[in-house]
Amino acid sequence: MSLTVLMNAGPWLSVPPPGYGGIENVVATLVPALRRLGVRVVLASVGSSTLPVDERISVFADGQFAALQRPYNQVCGISQAHLAGVVRELHARDDIDLVHDHVEAVGLATLTAMGPDAPPVLHTLHWDLAKHPELYGGLDGGDRVRVNGVSAAQLARAPKALREHSVGHVHLATPLAIDAHRRPGVAKGEHVLVLGRITPGKGQDLAARLAQRVGFPLVLAGPVGPYHRPADLAAAGDDARLNPDVRFFHDEVARYVDGDRVRWVGTVAGRDRDELLAGARATLFPLRWEEPGGTAVVESLALGTPVVAIARGCLPELVEHGRTGLLTADEEELGDLVLAADLVEPDECRREAAARFTPAVMARRYVALYDQLRRRSTAP
Ligand code: UDP
Structure with a gap:
């Protein structure tokens, strides 16, 4: 079964990251292992990303990490501009089977709002969310949007709305x-x-x-x-x-x-x-x-x-x-x-x-979740 996944790594750092980098490291570890399993990957990140993928989309030429020190509304503006690019791509084509999203809160809300014809979305939680329940208020999207944690402990602490949309956890990996x-x-x-x-x-x-x-x-x-x-x-x-x-x-x-x-x-x-x-x-x-x-x-x-x-x-x-x-x-x-x-x-x-903790173990787990979401979204 061929599968094309739009992997959203966000606008903050290139993939792989130049040194420190959380989400970008996870994406850089996961994507090569997914491609070895035959998954086509469209990477949404910044233009300076060098990770080999099948296709890439970017709104910003370079990582916007330094902007994280700016006022909150400017940070949100950057995140929204990046996501507008992702959504444009999703509207423009029909070969994306699934979105695997790694961008916190703002991203999920936007993807949730896309309507029932959009591809299913798997959103990976990267943060300890117990202290930030407001970030995920109003999560909806029915069966189209699902979340996974990176540990059982993280999910257990997540707000109820997230746990209700959860498909379990996948531990992190390293090459x-x-x-x-x-x-x-x-x-x-x-x-x-x-x-x-x-x-x-x-x-x-x-x-x-x-x-x-x-x-x-x-x-x-x-x-x-x-x-x-x-x-x-x-x-x-x-x-x-x-x-x-x-x-x-x-x-x-x-x-x-x-x-x-x-x-x-x-x-x-x-x-x-x-x-x-x-x-x-x-x-x-x-x-x-x-x-x-x-x-x-x-x-x-x-x-x-x-x-x-x-x-x-x-x-x-x-x-x-x-x-x-x-x-x-x-x-x-x-x-x-x-x-x-x-x-x-x-x-x-x-x-x-x-x-x-190999990339292959992580990739197999994610492919199983992708299949689960696709079956759910195509069920009558
Ligand atoms: N890291 C690095 N150089 C440093 C500090 C951290 O390459 O000087 C990497 C570290 O090896 C790991 C990642 O940054 O791959 C941090 O991820 P982790 O999940 O441990 O922590 P987070 O910062 O995401 O909470």
Whole structure:
């Protein structure tokens, strides 16, 4: 059965993303695996995207990520302009069997409003929505619009209207998991790594405090708001503090960053990221939010690095305590668990990733959901 999917990755970053990128990373992982299963993919993103696809549409030449710092109505304007392009395309042709949408709220409302003749829409939730029920108010579209989560925990917390439209969850994946069990082990260094946006929910302040108290070398990798390099943040003026993540870094994290035991290295990408991750003694997820999907978690397992984490959000679904990582609900115990991370077998982490978190596993799950939605939408 041939299938053409319009994959909407939004206007914010190119696909694959240049360094940090959540949704765009997921799309870049999923699309090649879907195409290997014979799915035709029309990618709606920005002109600078280089991911090989069957066709592409774009409204903006380049990613609009920097605009996310602008007032809310301008951000919505960009999102709407991008979606107008998607909708124009949907009206202009009849070969799109399904829309797989990754753009938050605004996108779904627009696609919902398209009427009964439009193709079915699968919307993947990427965020922890418990705190933002208003974003999905008035979700309708009957059987034409369905949502999936990236973990069972995320769906369980989602507003009722979303759960009623849910077709289940699909865990995230990483190309690093392909043949991960066959990869030779890498010598582990002393450092513990926190990989992700520097933001209160990811708990870098707790990681840094524990590193200083317990005495382990800690590397914090990831952007602080729009700043990818320490030098850029240092050169930024006072206005930078308008960004809550910049404030969090200055007020809660910076006091522990001594450039020796605790270092912030900015955003890491490509081979640098993989080497930092594979050589870490453990990755640490000192979560203060309900992590919805955790790409960095499955990447860590794929590279044979045990995960030490607060057992929140998707973590207990992705990590088995004692076998692929160590989990606790207790912030203070987290520091002791870091010291025990060597007890976890890197081979076991890689085997788990190769079995559960490959792009092929994710793509097969999505094709099953696409089929389910198409059957539903064509049922008499
Ligand atoms: N990432 C990266 N470089 C960094 C920090 C993060 O490449 O310095 C990547 C990370 O490897 C992962 C993604 O950005 O692929 C973050 O996704 P995740 O689901 O872990 O967190 P999110 O930021 O989407 O909540």
